[in-house]
Amino acid sequence: MPAMPVDPVELTADLVRCPSITPAEGGALQLLETLLTEAGFACTWIERGGVSNLFARWGDKGAARTFGFNGHTDVVPLGDEAAWSIPPFGAEQKDGFLWGRGATDMKSGVAAFVAAAVDFVRDTPPEDGAVIVTVTGDEEGDAVDGTTAILDWMAQHGERMDVCLVGEPTCPDRLGEMIKIGRRGSLSAWFTITGEQGHSAYPHRARNPLPAMARLMDRLSSHVLDEGTEHFDPSTLAVVTIDTGNPATNVIPAQCRATVNIRFNDAHDSASLIGWLQSELDDVAEAFGVAGEMTVKVSGESFLTPPGPLSDLVAAAVEAETGIAPVLSTTGGTSDARFVKTHCPVVEFGLVGRTMHQVDERVELALIPQLKDIYGRILRDYFA
Numbered sequence: 001m002p003a004m005p006v007d008p009v010e011l012t013a014d015l016v017r018c019p020s021i022t023p024a025e026g027g028a029l030q031l032l033e034t035l036l037t038e039a040g041f042a043c044t045w046i047e048r049g050g051v052s053n054l055f056a057r058w059g060d061k062g063a064a065r066t067f068g069f070n071g072h073t074d075v076v077p078l079g080d081e082a083a084w085s086i087p088p089f090g091a092e093q094k095d096g097f098l099w100g101r102g103a104t105d106m107k108s109g110v111a112a113f114v115a116a117a118v119d120f121v122r123d124t125p126p127e128d129g130a131v132i133v134t135v136t137g138d139e140e141g142d143a144v145d146g147t148t149a150i151l152d153w154m155a156q157h158g159e160r161m162d163v164c165l166v167g168e169p170t171c172p173d174r175l176g177e178m179i180k181i182g183r184r185g186s187l188s189a190w191f192t193i194t195g196e197q198g199h200s201a202y203p204h205r206a207r208n209p210l211p212a213m214a215r216l217m218d219r220l221s222s223h224v225l226d227e228g229t230e231h232f233d234p235s236t237l238a239v240v241t242i243d244t245g246n247p248a249t250n251v252i253p254a255q256c257r258a259t260v261n262i263r264f265n266d267a268h269d270s271a272s273l274i275g276w277l278q279s280e281l282d283d284v285a286e287a288f289g290v291a292g293e294m295t296v297k298v299s300g301e302s303f304l305t306p307p308g309p310l311s312d313l314v315a316a317a318v319e320a321e322t323g324i325a326p327v328l329s330t331t332g333g334t335s336d337a338r339f340v341k342t343h344c345p346v347v348e349f350g351l352v353g354r355t356m357h358q359v360d361e362r363v364e365l366a367l368i369p370q371l372k373d374i375y376g377r378i379l380r381d382y383f384a
Contacts, residue, residue, distance in 0.1 A: 005115075005119050006035070006114070006115035006118050006119055007115070008108070008111045008112045008115040008116075008368045008369055008371070008372040009098065009111075009365060009368050009369065011035070011111035011114065011115055012091075012098060012103065012107055012108045012111040012112075012363070012368055013091035013093070013098060014031055014091075015028050015031065015032075015073060015102065015107035015110065015111055016089060016090075016091040016098070016100035016101070016102055016103055016107050017089055017090070017091050017100075018031065018073070018089070019089050020073050020074050020075055020102070020137065021074070021075055021076070021077055021078070021101075022074035022075065022137065022138060022139070022140040022141040023050060023051045023052075023074060023137055023138050023141050023145075024074070024137075025052040025073075025137050026073075028073035028107070028137075029045070029052055029053070029054045029073060029135060029137060032054060032056075032073070032110070032114060032133075032135060033045075033054055033056070035114065035118065036056045036114065036117075036118065036133060039058070039117075039118040039121060039122065040058055040121060041056040041057060041058045041117075041121075041131075041133065042056065042057050042058075043055070043056045044056075044153075046149050046150055046153045048145040048149040049138075049144065049145035049149070050145070051136075051137050051138040051141075051145040051146055051149065053134070053135065053136045053137055053145075053146055053147075053149055053150050054133075054134070054135045054136075055132070055133075055134055055150055055153065055154070055159070056132065056133040056134075056135075057130060057131070057132050057133075057159070058117070058121045058130060058131045058132075059121075059126070059129055059130030059131060060128075060130060061130070061158065061159065063126075063128055063129050063130035064128040064129065065126075065128070065129045065130070065162055065382070065383065066129065066130040066131070066132055066160060066161050066162050067129070067130075067131050067132070067161070067162070067163060067164075067165075067378075067379060067382050067383070068131075068132040068133075068134065068161030068162075068163065068164035068165070068340075068344070069113040069114075069117065069131075069132070069133050069134065069164070069165055069166075069167060069375075070134045070135075070136075070147060070164055070165070070166045070167070070336060070337075070340055070346075071106055071109055071110040071134075071135050071136075071166065071167045071168070072106060072110070072135065072136045072137065072138070072139030072140065072146065072147075072336065073102070073107060073110060073135055073136075073137060074136070074137045074138060074139055074140050074141065074146075075101045075102035075105070075107075075140060076101070076105075076140045076357050078101055078359075079359055080359065083359045084359055084360055085360055086099045086100070086360065087100075088100055088101040088361075089101065091103075093365060096364060096365055096366065097362040097363060097364055097365060098362060098363050098368070099360060099361070099362040100361065100362070101361055102361070103355075103362050103363040104169055104351060104352075104353055104354070104355050104356045104361055104362065104363045105168070105169055105353065105356035105357060105361070106167060106168055106169060106350065106356075108351055108363045108367075108368050108371070109167030109168060109169065109350040109371065110135060110167060111368065111372075112167065112350075112368055112369075112371040112372040112375055113133070113165070113167045113372075113375045114133060115372045116372045116373075116375035116376040116378075116379060117131050117133055117375075117379065119372075119376060120379040120380065124380060124383075126383040129383045131379070132159070132161050134147065134150045136149075136150060136336065139335075139336050143299075143336065143339075146336065147336040147339045147340065148339050151339060151340070151342075151343050154343070160343075160344070161340075161343065161344045162344055162345075163310050163344055163345050163346070163382075164337075164340050164343070164344055164345070164346045165314065165346070165347060165348070165349060165375070165378065166180075166335060166336060166337045166340065166346060166347070166348040166349075166350075167348070167349070167350045167371075167375075168180070168335050168336075168348050168350050168353075169350045169352060169353030169356055170329075170332075170348050170349050170350050170351075170353070171350070171351060171352045171353065172352070172353070172354075173352060173354075174322075174324065175322055175324075175351060175352060175367050175370060175371065176318045176319070176321070176322030176323070176324035176326055176374075177324055177326055177327060178326055178327050178329050179311060179314055179315060179318065179326045179327070179328055179329065179347055179348065179349045180329055180330065180331075180332065180335070180347065180348035180349070181231070181304060181305045181306075181307060181311050181328045181329070181330060181347050182231060182232070182266075182302065182303050182304035182305060182330040183300070183302065183303060183330060183332065183333070183334055183335060183337060183338055184232065184235070184263040184264055184265055184302050184330065184331075184332075184334075185262075185263070185264045185265075185268070185269070185270060185298070185299075185300055185301045185302035185303075185334075186261065186262070186263055186264075186299040186300055186333070186334050187261070187262045187264065187270050187273055187274070187296060187297070187298050187299070188259060188260070188261045188262075188296070188297050188299070189259065189260050189262075189274075189277050189294055189295070189296045190257065190258075190259050190294065190295045190296075191213070191216065191257065191258045191259070191260075191281060191292065191293070191294050192255060192256075192257050192292070192293045192294075193209040193212050193213045193216070193255065193256050193257075193284075193285065193290050193291070193292050193293075194209060194254060194255045194290060194291045194292075194293075195207030195208055195209040195212070195252075195253075195254060195255070195288075195289075195290045196254060197251065197252060197253060197254035198251075198252045199250060199251070199252070200249065200250045200251060200252050201250065203252060206252040207288070207289055207290055208252045208253075209244075209253065209254070209255055209256040209288075209290050210244065210252075210253070210256050211288065212256075212284050212285065212287075212288035212292075213242060213256040213258055214242075215284050215287075215288070216258070216280060216281060216284040216292075217239050217242060217258055217260075219280055219284070220237055220239070220260055220277070220280060221237060221238075221239050221260075223237070225237060225262075225264065225267075225268065226265065226267040226268070228265065229265050229266055229267050231266075231304055231328070231330050232265030232266055232267075232302070232304075232330050233265065233330075233331065234265070235262065235263060235264040235265050235267065235268060236262070236263050237260055237261070237262045238260065238261050238262075239258065239259075239260050240259050240260065240261055241257075241258060241259045242256070242257070242258040243256070243257045243258070244256045244257075260277075264302055265302050265330070266302045266303075266304055268302070269301055269302075270296075270298040270301060274296050277294060277296070278294060281294055299334055300334045300338035300339075301338070302330075303337075303338055303341045304330065305341065305345050305346055305347055307328055308345075310345045310346075310347055311328055311347050313378060313381055313382060314326075314347055314349055314378055315328070316381065317374055317377040317378045317381055318349065318374055320377060321370065321373050321374045321377055322370070322374070326349075335348060349374070350371065351363060351364075351367055351368075351371055352364070352367065
């Protein structure tokens with residue numbers, strides 16, 4: 001077991017140096033496995049669909065209480081590498097920041113909770129408790145062989161977390177201001193409307209799909225899905241593209257395509273929204289005498305961990321370490337908490353996420369040890 005406290009800044013830098021662009025492992029999970037194994041965690045690699053994931057347990061499987069952490073070491077692509085002012089996997093420290101892809105999202109969060117877990121089991125090992133660390137390499141990609149693969153393996157092997165904290169960045173501007181207790185669902189729908197090509201001088205001899213698509217997009221985007229719920233803002237629908245690929249001004253095209261993305265709260269589920277979209281498409285297709293098709297991908301349903309013991313525990317630790325009483329929020333995109341919520345109560349808390357996915361991604365150096373301290377306090381208070 002490491003004799004000295006784990007430096008989360010040094011661990012973040014080591015992780016950033018691993019080129020783990022999803023779904024490449026890049027050495028990041030190997031690094032964590034070595035550290036956790038030395039600290040007495042039993043580590044298991046979970047491989048599925050070409051993706052590597054890591055499960056680590058300290059303590060007995062039958063422990064009275066088990067606290068879990070979840071995070072990811074895969075990162076999004078670099079974009080234009082020439083636009084970076086520093087090497088994206090260099091982990092340089094300057095101007096009070098640690099720079100590099102994944103510095104914010106979310107290698108610093110992983111480093112903080114791994115460091116906190118290792119120090120906790122070394123300094124104050126719970127007598128009848130266990131700590132589980134789960135880290136995936138497939139959060140930024142399709143997310144089908146990452147945390148879901150870990151949870152499937154856990155179910156097969158009788159492993160269980162009683163509660164889980166996901167270390168994603170959750171704070172808009174200041175560390176401590178926001179905890180996520182749920183997330184909106186996400187649904188994308190691709191529409192194809194097919195008419196009949198013709199000469200633009202003789203529109204009566206064609207069936208133009210464009211007015212039909214314009215009508216459909218207007219109906220969808222102007223519809224009020226809801227006014228929000230107790231813990232969620234109103235659901236939103238965004239039209240993200242309309243395409244015909246028609247370069248000619250004297251040709252009515254035969255086909256038009258469009259895509260919408262819906263972020264929905266707990267007033268809906270994906271099935272009800274898909275039914276509504278299909279009904280709107282059918283109505284427009286009939287009115288304009290065209291054919292309509294739709295395909296849908298659901299990235300996740302909305303979910304909520306109601307305010308209670310877990311959010312109280314995390315909020316108290318955050319306020320004790322930062323002096324800020326955090327807001328309980330469900331804003332933002334999706335995260336792997338959407339998978340964990342079917343296993344156990346889950347909340348998210350992490351750093352400020354301003355530069356995630358950007359060129360010159362960076363994390364404020366002083367916040368990383370502070371986040372480790374918060375996670376350490378959460379562990380001590382949970383097992384107290």
